[in-house]
Amino acid sequence: FVIYPLTRPQAGFFMTASITLVGRAATTPAAVFYESGTVRVTFSITINRQRFSESSEPFHLELWGKQAQVAYDEIKLGELIGVIGEIRMQEGHPWVLVDRLELLGAPCTNATEAA
Numbered sequence: 001f002v003i004y005p006l007t008r009p010q011a012g013f014f015m016t017a018s019i020t021l022v023g024r025a026a027t028t029p030a031a032v033f034y035e036s037g038t039v040r041v042t043f044s045i046t047i048n049r050q051r052f053s054e055s056s057e058p059f060h061l062e063l064w065g066k067q068a069q070v071a072y073d074e075i076k077l078g079e080l081i082g083v084i085g086e087i088r089m090q091e092g093h094p095w096v097l098v099d100r101l102e103l104l105g106a107p108c109t110n111a112t113e114a115a
Contacts (some may be wrong), residue, residue, distance in 0.1 A: 019087040019096060022104065025045040025079045026058050031072040041068035045081060061085070063098045071101060080105035 008110045023045035041063045046056040061083060063071050075081060082102040088095050 017087050018084070019047065020082070020084050021047060021059055021096065021115065022080070022082045023059070025075050025077055025081060028077055029072045029075050031068065038065065039068040039072065040064055041071045043071070045083070049079045059087075060093065060095045061098050062095060063101060067098065070103075074103060079103065 013082050026044040026046045029041045034040070042061065044058040044060050048056060058064040062099060082104050083096060083098045084100040085096045085098040
């Protein structure tokens with residue numbers, strides 16, 4: 001599975017729409033530090049969909065700049081976060097290019113919170 005940066009669109013490659021998500025960090029943030037000083041961070045969150053009788057589905061997030069640095073430094077596995085961004089389909093997989101990140105809570109402590 002190859003992850004391409006979302007900042008290099010090609011004709012017919014992306015479909016975008018605005019999205020707001022609240023979920024728990026499913027992976028720890030992975031950062032790429034560029035020589036220019038720019039930071040790119042990617043990680044996934046899961047959304048609880050129990051009331052719709054569906055399993056949790058991960059959303060892959062991409063952040064750039066100061067928000068990326070905050071995400072890399074502060075977000076722990078299982079932490080509750082909220083994001084606003086653009087959802088994009090890349091090779092059949094949904095990705096969110098985050099415009100705004102909110103740290104909402106500490107990592108979950110029991111199995112019922114994690115679902």
